[in-house]
Amino acid sequence: xxxxxxxxxxxxxxxxxxxxxxxxxxxxxxxxxxxxxxxxxxxxxxxxxxxxxxxxxxxxxxxxxxxxxxxxxxxxxxxxxxxxxxxxxxxxxxxxxxxxxxxxxxxxxxxxxxxxxxxxxxxxxxxxxxxxxxxxxxxxxxxxxxxxxxxxxxxxxxxxxxxxxxxxxx
Amino acid sequence: xxxxxxxxxxxxxxxxxxxxxxxxxxxxxxxxxxxxxxxxxxxxxxxxxxxxxxxxxxxxxxxxxxxxxxxxxxxxxxxxxxxxxxxxxxxxxxxxxxxxxxxxxxxxxxxxxxxxxxxxxxx
Numbered sequence: 001x002x003x004x005x006x007x008x009x010x011x012x013x014x015x016x017x018x019x020x021x022x023x024x025x026x027x028x029x030x031x032x033x034x035x036x037x038x039x040x041x042x043x044x045x046x047x048x049x050x051x052x053x054x055x056x057x058x059x060x061x062x063x064x065x066x067x068x069x070x071x072x073x074x075x076x077x078x079x080x081x082x083x084x085x086x087x088x089x090x091x092x093x094x095x096x097x098x099x100x101x102x103x104x105x106x107x108x109x110x111x112x113x114x115x116x117x118x119x120x121x122x123x124x125x126x127x128x129x130x131x132x133x134x135x136x137x138x139x140x141x142x143x144x145x146x147x148x149x150x151x152x153x154x155x156x157x158x159x160x161x162x163x164x165x166x167x168x169x170x
Numbered sequence: 171x172x173x174x175x176x177x178x179x180x181x182x183x184x185x186x187x188x189x190x191x192x193x194x195x196x197x198x199x200x201x202x203x204x205x206x207x208x209x210x211x212x213x214x215x216x217x218x219x220x221x222x223x224x225x226x227x228x229x230x231x232x233x234x235x236x237x238x239x240x241x242x243x244x245x246x247x248x249x250x251x252x253x254x255x256x257x258x259x260x261x262x263x264x265x266x267x268x269x270x271x272x273x274x275x276x277x278x279x280x281x282x283x284x285x286x287x288x289x290x291x292x293x
Contacts, residue, residue: 025275076189077182085180088224089274092253099256109226162255165277167284169270 001145008144016129018093019140026072030131045069046113047087053105058144062087063118067135084110101153172217173197177207179225190278204228211243217289223252238267247288
């Protein structure tokens with residue numbers, strides 16, 4: 001497995017779309033921001049989840065200040081539990097986007113972290129996607145390895161995509 | 171009062187769904203993974219079982235298969251509540267005997283409506 005910069009950039013785009021859709025679904029508005037604009041002195045929550053499929057593997061990281069993360073949390077939720085669930089829902093959306101390209105991945109169990117100034121350490125020049133939100137910042141990040149022959153393709157198939165909240169009764 | 175078993179490893183989701191179901195007039199029992207869900211399912215009379223797919227120890231699809239094998243829960247309606255949108259998994263759940271599939275993030279009024287429609291009336 002190798003890091004393919006173009007593939008990582010593509011997957012980062014999928015994660016960015018997934019992140020924006022996810023927070024929108026919970027009523028949290030994300031505004032794109034440059035990484036150096038991010039505030040670093042407030043408490044943060046972070047979730048990391050791995051994914052693996054034929055010819056591809058990687059990790060997806062969601063990190064944010066308590067403000068926007070907890071603003072998305074349903075009433076009565078606990079932060080340790082919620083950051084894991086939110087990361088799981090983010091990765092679930094990325095998984096659905098992979099499927100549109102005919103790529104099936106499986107997800108690992110999410111792990112949660114908390115701390116101050118939490119940031120990924122990129123191994124290439126491709127940095128994380130950063131946002132400002134009410135009450136703090138949000139960062140989403142992916143790292144991807146693939147077989148040299150792996151190709152994600154240029155066009156997603158829009159068909160057969162189910163919607164969030166959809167109820168399918170048999 | 172009809173009782174719903176919620177099986178999900180997220181305490182936040184269990185709490186959120188449980189609160190909505192109680193407001194809708196159901197009693198609620200919770201389990202945090204498939205193994206605990208299987209045990210609970212054999213100790214109560216449930217009008218419906220709501221389960222997640224990705225859980226530690228025993229996942230939701232395996233739990234669904236086990237529920238269909240056990241005489242006590244063979245006929246209890248099962249709804250799957252998950253982030254998974256993969257059509258093949260949805261069809262697999264249908265073949266395994268699930269009554270429906272609901273994609274997270276959950277829209278609570280739609281979930282409650284579906285549960286009222288599908289839940290057994292006698293439990």
